Amino acid sequence: MVTTKEKIIAALKNREPSDQPESLADASEKGGVGKTSVTSGLIAVAAEMGLEVVGGDLDPRATLTKELGVTDPEFSINDVMYVDPEEPPTDPAELVHDALVPAGPGWPSNVRVLASERALGRRELDPTPGMELRLRRALQGLKGDVDLVILDAPPRPGGKLMGAILIAANRVLIPATLTEDGYDGAVELMRSISHIAAPGGLNPNLVVAGVVFSIVPKRGEMRDVHFHHEKAIREEFGDLVMGDPEDVYWSGEGGVLRPDGPVIRNYAIREECRTACIPITAAPGREAKRLVSSYEQVLLRSLAAKGGVA
Structure with a gap:
C-alpha cells in the first residue's frame, strides 16, 4: 500500500518540467521563535527523502546560510533581487542559477542554497518598482x-x-513558541498574509500550511505560562495548529514516553548540529531521532495541507 509520504515524494519528483517547484516559507513576525531551526530541520528531512532541495535564506543575518555550511558567497539572493537603476533589469530567472550553490560538506549533495548576506537588508528600503516580485x-x-x-x-x-x-x-508554515512572542509573531504574520492572499492580492493561492509549536520545553519542564500560551494559540488558530494537546503535555506513564508528534522540542542536539553545520539527520542519539521524526511529520503535513501536492 502506498503511504502518504510516498505519494508526496512521487508528486514532487514527477512535476511537469514547466511547473514552478513547490515552495514552503517558514515565517513569523517575531524573532526567537525557532524559525531557522525549523527551516534547517525541514531541509534535512526533505533531503533524506531523496528530494532535490533548495534552502532560500531571506534573512540578512544569514543564519540559515551559515548553518548550511556556506560562507562568503560570491553571489547571493541580494544580487538576484537588486536592480541597478543605471542598467536594464536582468531576469531573476536567469540570475538565480548564479546564486545557487551547494550546501557545505556536512550536508547531502542534494541540498543547495540561495545564500543571504548583510547587504540584503538594504532591499527593505529599495524603491525599485516591483522588487518584491523578483523572488517569485x-x-x-x-x-x-x-x-x-x-x-x-x-x-x-x-x-x-x-x-x-x-x-x-505556495504555502507558509508558522512556528510559534509557547511564549508571548510566539503568539504575537503568528498573529502579526496572519495579518500580512491576509493582504497578500486576499482576492485580487499578489498571491491569492497562498496556503497557510499550519502553526507548529517550536522550542517546546522537554517533558517535565512545562510550566503554567507555557500551558497558557499553548491554549491561547490553539484558540486563535484552531485546526491550523499541528498536533494535539497530548503531543505537548505527555510526560510518560510507567516510564514509557510517548513518541514526539509534530511539535519541535528544545533538545540540545539541535544547537550542536547548528554549530557543526550538519543536518539533524546525521546526528546520533534518541533526541536527534525524535527531532527527525517531528520534522518529517511537520513537513508532510505542510505539503499535504489544503489541496496538497499529492
Missing part, C-alpha cells in the same frame, strides 16, 4: 531542476522581504 520570478527559473524550495523569512513585521517571500511561496 527567480523560483520560476528553477523549473525542472528542483523538487522543493524551503524559504527562511526575516523576523520582522511586514516589510519588503517578508512581502517577497509571501508572494513567491
Whole structure:
C-alpha cells in the first residue's frame, strides 16, 4: 500500500518540467521563535527523502546560510533581487542559477542554497518598482531542476522581504513558541498574509500550511505560562495548529514516553548540529531521532495541507 509520504515524494519528483517547484516559507513576525531551526530541520528531512532541495535564506543575518555550511558567497539572493537603476533589469530567472550553490560538506549533495548576506537588508528600503516580485520570478527559473524550495523569512513585521517571500511561496508554515512572542509573531504574520492572499492580492493561492509549536520545553519542564500560551494559540488558530494537546503535555506513564508528534522540542542536539553545520539527520542519539521524526511529520503535513501536492 502506498503511504502518504510516498505519494508526496512521487508528486514532487514527477512535476511537469514547466511547473514552478513547490515552495514552503517558514515565517513569523517575531524573532526567537525557532524559525531557522525549523527551516534547517525541514531541509534535512526533505533531503533524506531523496528530494532535490533548495534552502532560500531571506534573512540578512544569514543564519540559515551559515548553518548550511556556506560562507562568503560570491553571489547571493541580494544580487538576484537588486536592480541597478543605471542598467536594464536582468531576469531573476536567469540570475538565480548564479546564486545557487551547494550546501557545505556536512550536508547531502542534494541540498543547495540561495545564500543571504548583510547587504540584503538594504532591499527593505529599495524603491525599485516591483522588487518584491523578483523572488517569485527567480523560483520560476528553477523549473525542472528542483523538487522543493524551503524559504527562511526575516523576523520582522511586514516589510519588503517578508512581502517577497509571501508572494513567491505556495504555502507558509508558522512556528510559534509557547511564549508571548510566539503568539504575537503568528498573529502579526496572519495579518500580512491576509493582504497578500486576499482576492485580487499578489498571491491569492497562498496556503497557510499550519502553526507548529517550536522550542517546546522537554517533558517535565512545562510550566503554567507555557500551558497558557499553548491554549491561547490553539484558540486563535484552531485546526491550523499541528498536533494535539497530548503531543505537548505527555510526560510518560510507567516510564514509557510517548513518541514526539509534530511539535519541535528544545533538545540540545539541535544547537550542536547548528554549530557543526550538519543536518539533524546525521546526528546520533534518541533526541536527534525524535527531532527527525517531528520534522518529517511537520513537513508532510505542510505539503499535504489544503489541496496538497499529492
